[in-house]
Each structure stands twice: as structure tokens, then as C-alpha cells.
Amino acid sequence: MSGAEKNAVSPSAGEAEFRVAMMYHPSHHVLDLGEAERWFKEVFGRPSTNLSATLGGATLPPGRRMDYSTFTPIGDVLFDTIDPKLYIVDGVQRYPTVTTPHLKGFGWYVEGVTELFRALKDQGFRLIGQNDEVAEGDEPPSAGGMPLFFTLPEETGLRYEFLPQIPFPLDPRVKPDWVLPAVSDEDPLGIERCSHHTVLTGNPDRQLRLFTGVLGGRVIHEGRNETLGATSTYVHLADAVYEFAVPDAGTPAHADWTPNTPRDTYHAITFKVADLKRVERHLKAEGVGIRTRTDHLIVTDPATSLGVPWGFVDALVPGDPRSA
Structure with missing residues (x-):
């Protein structure tokens, strides 16, 4: 795993540092998750796992779903496929339903994500949380107690996501001993x-x-x-x-x-x-x-x-x- 060089910033609260560590995942919006899983298995030779597998029997709050997404590791990329119809937060579908599949956006794991939040705001960027409301103040929005925020596509072209590097069970790259795997004879695309x-x-x-x-x-x-x-x-x-x-x-x-x-x-x-x-x-x-x-x-x-x-x-x- 490679990382960016340290980025020194000086937010209003004083000098601080952050580092963009690596891409979290590309997001891809589709009509049918089952069809996407089949396609990745047959064409890329890669299995996919539904996000709901991370629940471990936990109960979700009302108005929330966790079966809206599947993750497919492809070399150094963790690929996220989403059915927008299933992406429900606070009882509201947050992404519009698609009629044709398409790539949508991506984001990054960040060390010092709060410092990055402040640096972006100091540069005039507006930032939002999962509820799509513009964040005020010096503290980033959170999801489940974890800092998580997005840029506005009107300002940055795409909606970019930022979050701390978490021990995400569907992302093998976050393990301390992970290295980019060599080409496998089992990989049909090499x-x-x-x-x-x-x-x-x-x-x-x-x-x-x-x-x-x-x-x-x-x-x-x-x-x-x-x-x-x-x-x-x-x-x-x-x-x-x-x-x-x-x-x-x-x-x-x-x-x-x-x-x-x-x-x-x-x-x-x-x-x-x-x-x-x-x-x-x-x-x-x-x-x-x-x-x-x-x-x-x-x-x-x-x-x-x-x-x-x-x-x-x-x-x-x-x-x-x-x-x-």
C-alpha cells in the first residue's frame, strides 16, 4: 500500500497535519445487485460480499438499510456497487434510482480527517454529511460516531467522500500485512x-x-x-x-x-x-x-x-x- 506525502496545512485553529492515505472505493450505481455480483464473478473472476454481512446480527435503527451495497476487491481497488433504491438513511432514499448503470464517485481514507475538514472549509469548500445538510462549525459530520463527510458536486465536479481509515472487514487492504497481490493464474484478466x-x-x-x-x-x-x-x-x-x-x-x-x-x-x-x-x-x-x-x-x-x-x-x- 502506498501513501501520499504529508500534507501540511494551517487551519484557523492552528497548524495541523492530515494525510490522504488511499482511495476508499469507487461507487457504481446499478439496477440489480445480484446481476452485478454475477458479472464480476464471471468476467473479473472476483467474488463480492454484501455490506449487510458486516452486521453480525446487529439490529439497525428504523428507517435504515444495510443491504444496498456489495464490495468486490480487484487488486488494489475495493469496488463498491450500489442499488440506489435500497440506500435508505433516516427513511429517505438518498440517491436517485438509475435506469442504466454508471460509475458515480469515490472517496478516500484520511489520517487527520478533522484537520482536512477544517482545511477544506478554510479554502471555501462547503461540506455535507449523509443527511445532505451543509456542515457548520469546526467539527465534521459523523455516521455512527465516525467522522464522515462529502464535497458538493456543484463545487468539485463530483461528490467526494472522506473518512478515517477504519478496520473495514470487507476491505483487505486495511490489514497491516496487506501487500498488492501478484498476478494469479486464477485471474482470467491477469x-x-x-x-x-x-x-x-x-x-x-x-x-x-x-x-x-x-x-x-x-x-x-x-x-x-x-x-x-x-x-x-x-x-x-x-x-x-x-x-x-x-x-x-x-x-x-x-x-x-x-x-x-x-x-x-x-x-x-x-x-x-x-x-x-x-x-x-x-x-x-x-x-x-x-x-x-x-x-x-x-x-x-x-x-x-x-x-x-x-x-x-x-x-x-x-x-x-x-x-x-
Whole structure:
């Protein structure tokens, strides 16, 4: 597990430190959790576990559900699939029902999460809790006694989540002895690690204000992504790389982003794999369409892959420090 360098901030209450430790999980909204679990088992070769398994017989308060989500570990990514119809907090469905599956957002484990909360507020960001109310004061909102808060997508493009690194039983990466597993013969896709996450935007400066201006990320590469049809900026933050791509008109990426403008769109996840031919054979065998195939890249057809154009590459982004 890799981490970001220390981020020194000076909130109004005095100098303090926080550290963005690693991505918590991507969130993916679907119509049917059972279908998503089946797909990940057959295509990625990975089992999924429903969040309700963590209850251990505990009784939930009225108006709350815990069966709305399943978690799928994929290398260095913990993937969270959500059925919005089941996400009930205080008796209210907090996410709109979807008609097609799509990636939605992500967040991070943070050391010094209260200090980060204050630093973000000092920089003018509004922050909300699970009840979607803007937080006032110097203390972050909480869930079950644990600090937990989100940014507003109107200000940051997407809704980003922050919480302390907890001993979450469905996340193997938080164990002290966890290391990135080697490629297994049992893995039908031969995944080595996540290469990068792609966010479509018309305003990359908005993302950089958050990622590099506050969270401590660093720009590692800029240039054209001709396959995507976009001008991209790549940022390394904690254990992951993020591509902020401004898509060209007329491209599939532009069509995916346009309904959300002026907000951003969490478009894709790309994995570094051992053998692209192995990936291609398995995807075809499972009936997953391939939208793009080059010597160094495969992108799936989202219509046959849970609404996501999954990417598979044979090399990491130029400048990625994890390739050293």
C-alpha cells in the first residue's frame, strides 16, 4: 500500500497535519445487485460480499438499510456497487434510482480527517454529511460516531467522500500485512494493479484546486488521449492516479459527460494487466464487447460491461511513480 506525502496545512485553529492515505472505493450505481455480483464473478473472476454481512446480527435503527451495497476487491481497488433504491438513511432514499448503470464517485481514507475538514472549509469548500445538510462549525459530520463527510458536486465536479481509515472487514487492504497481490493464474484478466481513474470535465482547474491545492496530489503528465478523444491531465494522489479529461465534441466520452454538465462524470477505470491477449480472449468468451483495441489498450463496450468502459493497458501512465 502506498501513501501520499504529508500534507501540511494551517487551519484557523492552528497548524495541523492530515494525510490522504488511499482511495476508499469507487461507487457504481446499478439496477440489480445480484446481476452485478454475477458479472464480476464471471468476467473479473472476483467474488463480492454484501455490506449487510458486516452486521453480525446487529439490529439497525428504523428507517435504515444495510443491504444496498456489495464490495468486490480487484487488486488494489475495493469496488463498491450500489442499488440506489435500497440506500435508505433516516427513511429517505438518498440517491436517485438509475435506469442504466454508471460509475458515480469515490472517496478516500484520511489520517487527520478533522484537520482536512477544517482545511477544506478554510479554502471555501462547503461540506455535507449523509443527511445532505451543509456542515457548520469546526467539527465534521459523523455516521455512527465516525467522522464522515462529502464535497458538493456543484463545487468539485463530483461528490467526494472522506473518512478515517477504519478496520473495514470487507476491505483487505486495511490489514497491516496487506501487500498488492501478484498476478494469479486464477485471474482470467491477469490484473496487476489499477492504472488510473478517468473523470470527464470541462473545468480541470476545479479538480486541480481540490486535488493538488488541498489534498496534496501532484500532476505527473499532461497531453492528448487520442483513444478517448480528450485533452488530459493526470494527477497522482496517495495510492492512485486520476485522469481529468476534457473530451472532444462528437466522441463517446463527450456523449457520456454532456448530460452532467457543468458537473463532471466519473467515466472509467483502467487496469494494468500482464497480457492483453489474455484479456481479449476472456472478454470475448464472456460476451463482453470491445469498443477499442490497439497494441497497448483494450476498452470494453459499456453496453455489455455494466455501463462502464473498462480499460486494460500494458503500461502505466508516463510519470507514474508507482512504476519505479
